[in-house]
Amino acid sequence: MSIETKSWNEDANGFGLNHLPYGAFRANGSTCLCVRIGDFVLDLAACAADDVCDSLPVELRKSLTQPTLNSLLALGPQSWHTLREWLTSVLEEAASDEVKTRIGLFIHPLDKVELALPISIGNYTDFYASLHHARRVGELFRPDNPLLPNYKHIPIGYHGRASSIVVSGTEIRRPWGQSRPPNESAPPNFGPSAALDYEVELAFIVGQGNVLGEPIPIAEAGQHLFGVALLNDWSARDIQSWEYQPLGPFLGKSFATSISPWITPLAALEPFRVPALPRPAGDPQPLPHLYNEVDQQNGALDIHVSAALNAAARDMPLAQTNSRDLYWTAAQMATHHTSNGCNLQPGDILASGTLSGPERGSAGCFMELTRNGAEPLQLLNGDRRTWLQDGDEITLTAFCERPGLQHIQLGRCTGRILPAHPAAPQSS
Amino acid sequence: MSIETKSWNEDANGFGLNHLPYGAFRANGSTCLCVRIGDFVLDLAACAADDVCDSLPVELRKSLTQPTLNSLLALGPQSWHTLREWLTSVLEEAASDEVKTRIGLFIHPLDKVELALPISIGNYTDFYASLHHARRVGELFRPDNPLLPNYKHIPIGYHGRASSIVVSGTEIRRPWGQSRPPNESAPPNFGPSAALDYEVELAFIVGQGNVLGEPIPIAEAGQHLFGVALLNDWSARDIQSWEYQPLGPFLGKSFATSISPWITPLAALEPFRVPALPRPAGDPQPLPHLYNEVDQQNGALDIHVSAALNAAARDMPLAQTNSRDLYWTAAQMATHHTSNGCNLQPGDILASGTLSGPERGSAGCFMELTRNGAEPLQLLNGDRRTWLQDGDEITLTAFCERPGLQHIQLGRCTGRILPAHPAAPQSS
Numbered sequence: 001m002s003i004e005t006k007s008w009n010e011d012a013n014g015f016g017l018n019h020l021p022y023g024a025f026r027a028n029g030s031t032c033l034c035v036r037i038g039d040f041v042l043d044l045a046a047c048a049a050d051d052v053c054d055s056l057p058v059e060l061r062k063s064l065t066q067p068t069l070n071s072l073l074a075l076g077p078q079s080w081h082t083l084r085e086w087l088t089s090v091l092e093e094a095a096s097d098e099v100k101t102r103i104g105l106f107i108h109p110l111d112k113v114e115l116a117l118p119i120s121i122g123n124y125t126d127f128y129a130s131l132h133h134a135r136r137v138g139e140l141f142r143p144d145n146p147l148l149p150n151y152k153h154i155p156i157g158y159h160g161r162a163s164s165i166v167v168s169g170t171e172i173r174r175p176w177g178q179s180r181p182p183n184e185s186a187p188p189n190f191g192p193s194a195a196l197d198y199e200v201e202l203a204f205i206v207g208q209g210n211v212l213g214e215p216i217p218i219a220e221a222g223q224h225l226f227g228v229a230l231l232n233d234w235s236a237r238d239i240q241s242w243e244y245q246p247l248g249p250f251l252g253k254s255f256a257t258s259i260s261p262w263i264t265p266l267a268a269l270e271p272f273r274v275p276a277l278p279r280p281a282g283d284p285q286p287l288p289h290l291y292n293e294v295d296q297q298n299g300a301l302d303i304h305v306s307a308a309l310n311a312a313a314r315d316m317p318l319a320q321t322n323s324r325d326l327y328w329t330a331a332q333m334a335t336h337h338t339s340n341g342c343n344l345q346p347g348d349i350l351a352s353g354t355l356s357g358p359e360r361g362s363a364g365c366f367m368e369l370t371r372n373g374a375e376p377l378q379l380l381n382g383d384r385r386t387w388l389q390d391g392d393e394i395t396l397t398a399f400c401e402r403p404g405l406q407h408i409q410l411g412r413c414t415g416r417i418l419p420a421h422p423a424a425p426q427s428s
Numbered sequence: 429m430s431i432e433t434k435s436w437n438e439d440a441n442g443f444g445l446n447h448l449p450y451g452a453f454r455a456n457g458s459t460c461l462c463v464r465i466g467d468f469v470l471d472l473a474a475c476a477a478d479d480v481c482d483s484l485p486v487e488l489r490k491s492l493t494q495p496t497l498n499s500l501l502a503l504g505p506q507s508w509h510t511l512r513e514w515l516t517s518v519l520e521e522a523a524s525d526e527v528k529t530r531i532g533l534f535i536h537p538l539d540k541v542e543l544a545l546p547i548s549i550g551n552y553t554d555f556y557a558s559l560h561h562a563r564r565v566g567e568l569f570r571p572d573n574p575l576l577p578n579y580k581h582i583p584i585g586y587h588g589r590a591s592s593i594v595v596s597g598t599e600i601r602r603p604w605g606q607s608r609p610p611n612e613s614a615p616p617n618f619g620p621s622a623a624l625d626y627e628v629e630l631a632f633i634v635g636q637g638n639v640l641g642e643p644i645p646i647a648e649a650g651q652h653l654f655g656v657a658l659l660n661d662w663s664a665r666d667i668q669s670w671e672y673q674p675l676g677p678f679l680g681k682s683f684a685t686s687i688s689p690w691i692t693p694l695a696a697l698e699p700f701r702v703p704a705l706p707r708p709a710g711d712p713q714p715l716p717h718l719y720n721e722v723d724q725q726n727g728a729l730d731i732h733v734s735a736a737l738n739a740a741a742r743d744m745p746l747a748q749t750n751s752r753d754l755y756w757t758a759a760q761m762a763t764h765h766t767s768n769g770c771n772l773q774p775g776d777i778l779a780s781g782t783l784s785g786p787e788r789g790s791a792g793c794f795m796e797l798t799r800n801g802a803e804p805l806q807l808l809n810g811d812r813r814t815w816l817q818d819g820d821e822i823t824l825t826a827f828c829e830r831p832g833l834q835h836i837q838l839g840r841c842t843g844r845i846l847p848a849h850p851a852a853p854q855s856s
Binding site for chain 2 (some may be wrong): 149150153158159161173178181184209213215239242244245248251254255257287338340341342344382
């Protein structure tokens with residue numbers, strides 16, 4: 001069977017016609033946007049230059065020739081819908097032979113292309129939206145009072161470092177950093193992090209932004225979000241715990257953040273929308289600007305997310321969790337973020353924070369799984385881990401399924417730990 | 429006297445040939461780079477298109493045609509030096525009449541152009557480098573233990589919001605936000621901030637960045653910094669104090685940050701370098717990677733910085749401070765920032781944090797001056813202030829002077845407070 005006459009819904013492996021995630025690949029020194037279908041990519045820049053795209057509006061066609069999705073994101077939901085309809089029409093079984101033959105010219109096997117980051121990320125915000133994560137981390141440091149009084153009123157978040165976000169597969173160098181001195185009169189330690197951790201997160205990609213000074217009402221927040229990706233917020237817990245007061249995490253996080261290469265449009269996830277997590281009895285209602293009935297009814301996503309250590313060697317499944325267990329919805333995060341007038345921009349990332357569920361087996365980081373290193377995990381091969389070792393690889397995967405529907409597989413997010421630089425960064 | 433034969437060092441008002449700060453102005457719907465000389469701007473894009481620039485290397489010339497300084501910043505210190513030498517040669521008294529006449533074509537009066545942000549800011553980091561500020565703020569909340577144990581070992585900082593950085597003169601809308609409930613069982617308040625503050629800061633603009641995973645040794649940090657600007661880190665203290673634990677400041681800061689339109693090259697400030705602040709007796713030495721003898725000898729800048737409330741009405745000088753009083757140097761901030769491998773990029777901002785000096789009259793924000801609102805300031809016109817009122821304007825100015833040298837005036841940074849939106853952002 002030739003590419004141009006392939007039926008994409010056979011053997012789609014979670015990347016069928018109902019999915020169509022966006023990415024980018026390197027070709028001849030430049031970067032081209034693409035869409036994934038099965039184990040192939042469709043080169044969108046090549047399509048845009050061909051008259052097979054003639055029916056698309058000029059500005060939409062132009063956005064496909066850019067090295068990142070940002071121009072497409074800025075065009076807004078109507079354009080995203082038009083493009084998705086067009087992609088479906090040229091890839092579906094019912095497309096004409098002429099279209100299939102033409103489109104076939106622009107399709108490449110996935111294993112022949114090098115994937116790149118498909119968005120230019122102006123600002124990366126990391127939330128803390130899992131109550132289970134916040135409570136388990138809080139219990140480690142404040143056993144009597146694990147949750148701070150603000151937690152149930154505002155989606156707590158902080159600004160992350162955008163420059164060090166890398167595409168899945170990029171190797172992660174173990175960071176050097178300062179950590180707490182052994183006693184108050186001793187100098188702090190400076191060396192390679194001895195408490196390197198991962199965090200399983202879902203990243204929401206901002207589509208159209210808002211004007212500085214103009215908040216996004218919660219009823220409109222969904223229209224400003226384009227898609228989702230998996231994100232691993234690598235964390236050096238020893239650096240983080242020494243530095244984080246009073247201004248929050250900084251170098252314990254900023255050495256690297258990995259993101260899957262495929263952005264799944266929220267349009268593909270419509271069938272997997274579920275009600276927001278019911279608030280436990282006694283919890284306060286969100287203030288009115290953070291509460292919307294429609295959002296409560298379908299503002300959460302039923303995405304099964306897993307983390308595994310050295311998956312190729314089948315060493316250890318670490319966690320199985322689900323984004324439906326988040327305490328705050330993406331719309332609440334976006335509305336809170338802009339409630340002071342802060343402007344979101346196309347390509348910005350709003351990450352969920354560690355996606356931990358109610359059971360310990362759904363905890364999304366070593367800090368929770370090993371109780372801050374106190375209880376090592378036993379791996380299937382007999383090894384133990386409290387934190388990541390050099391050479392360890394973390395792989396995040398995720399899927400959505402419903403009876404009668406084709407399942408959707410999000411893009412994988414992997415990263416392997418490289419040893420720290422052997423010598424301390426040069427001093428004077 | 430015509431422009432082309434003007435002697436720029438007469439009536440330069442701090443913007444003479446020894447200064448030459450970079451900026452950008454809007455013209456015909458696009459943005460052009462420029463350099464300021466006296467009360468005029470030289471259009472660098474127009475120069476680059478003219479053969480008066482023939483002696484400059486191609487890539488340097490090309491960088492001048494961009495809408496931001498980022499390409500120039502990426503070229504590095506040798507290119508910055510070449511450009512500065514060239515600018516001096518065409519603007520100095522000794523330039524040929526032919527050059528003066530040609531250059532005169534590209535010079536416009538400052539009051540005829542609209543200034544714009546001259547850099548694209550990928551990431552904005554805000555430090556906390558004034559010990560005096562950290563101690564006074566700490567005393568308000570932890571009277572027995574104002575300074576946390578990490579303060580004297582690491583330049584504490586956090587990631588700020590880059591998207592909401594605006595050029596001086598942009599009006600600042602009072603943000604809405606949540607603040608602490610009156611008691612634990614009450615819901616939080618949501619309304620316009622009632623504790624709006626300013627923070628006087630110095631911004632260091634990153635020139636060439638570093639590769640992810642490769643720290644910048646302190647001996648090389650200076651080469652990665654291009655210039656400085658004044659920065660006002662507007663802060664809503666009621667929002668900030670409710671949200672900031674455990675992940676640091678977020679919406680209390682992200683509604684707006686103002687920056688002066690002129691980037692003063694560090695090359696212009698060489699004569700105003702001074703030794704780093706001597707550490708008080710008993711303070712720990714910085715760890716070796718943060719300590720460099722040359723940096724200790726001349727890593728601080730003797731810049732007098734002032735803040736004024738409603739300067740036009742002469743209401744109130746608020747503070748007079750000096751950047752030489754910072755506990756950490758810019759090189760220490762850059763080296764710490766990259767010590768974990770985090771990559772800086774051209775155009776990134778490393779801000780000092782509030783520039784407070786040892787005396788109360790050198791405190792760089794209302795929070796210090798009014799002891800968190802408890803002691804209102806008496807204004808010269810009889811009014812009082814604890815926090816900013818609608819219509820208030822904050823103006824930051826700064827200068828350097830030395831006997832026998834022409835003085836340098838940094839670009840002003842101003843912003844006026846607009847009333848909050850009258851109604852709460854729409855809810856469901």
